[in-house]
Amino acid sequence: MARSITMQVARYRPDREAEPTMQSYDVPLRKDWAILDGLNHIKDELDGTLSYRWSCRMGICGSCGMTVNGEPKLTCATFLTDYAPGPVRVEPLRNFPVVRDLVVDIGDFMAKLSVVQPWIIRKDEETPDGEYLQTPAELEDYKQFSMCINCMLCYSACPIYGLNEHFLGPAAIALAQRYNLDSRDQGSADRMDALSASTGVWDCTYVGECSTACPKNVDPAGAIQRYKLTAATETLKSFLMPRGGR
């Protein structure tokens, strides 16, 4: 096996360049090295000016999402040997503005996340003395959607978001469903306006790439289709029973 691999890394230094360029680096090809280890090698040994985000190196923090050979990937969970003999092309996440090199501006996603109120909403006046109890079956109802790590690979994979930045997007909707389906939550009516708006679930035309890209098997496409059925049912209910459908 070759002992090194060429990494073609997108560089964008807004003070020097009008658009990104590619720069090649040769890094050791080790069996246990992920793309992120290759980037860290470049940063530590070859070129300290390279900028990128990372933190945990174990697929939990969701910081190191990038485009690897055209696919949105967590670079800590994508191995260099899978791309041997190379070269392997590393670019910033698509569909987001690039701030510098591999760093994208995630402000739009952060704003959308808060729109869906991804926290437990209670209508009670008082907080209970202990925990809100839940059975394993009730946990199972939303557990899959709670696995989201906000890595934004789904936004990068979604052509609808690429074409229309107003689309609420896969992860935000999956996280809204994570709370809507939680037996302790009472806020589904509060989330409804954002979700059933034209820029909510109805902008999704089911490409399904968000679920393919998701490193945590959250299936945001499934969450969106489920909510479409919920939104349609609620609309029908409010039409048939205007005084108390919800």
Add this chain to the structure above:
Amino acid sequence: MSDTTATSHVGNQPRPYRRRVPILWWVRRRSYLLFVAREVSSVFVAWFVVFLLLLVRAVLSGEDAYRRFLDWTANPFVLALNVVALLFVLLHAVTWFNLAPQAMVVKVRGRRLPPVLIAAAHFGAWAVVSAVVAWIVLG
């Protein structure tokens, strides 16, 4: 045509670089191509609605009009259009029924029914309705 936009600078503050989506983005991946084909299929669904309305009008206008309508449908161009439309409508229907298990979570005695069962129920219902319609039309 370039698929990029130049960075603009305001004073000394450089703005983030935005990559413009290329016009042919949908030919780069099979799932994108299938998605666009499904979107286009809505045009053919609309065409079949128009075709059905023309058929009803022909039937209501008497035997001569109906014969003229049948002659018109035997025209190679109309025949080819209808074959293409049928393929697109089938694509539309199959992808729609495949999507059904994603949207429907059905629980029986606290257990979630397997998605394949929900898809199978939809395809089964489709087959039954098609058979009934075929029996009425051809029988």
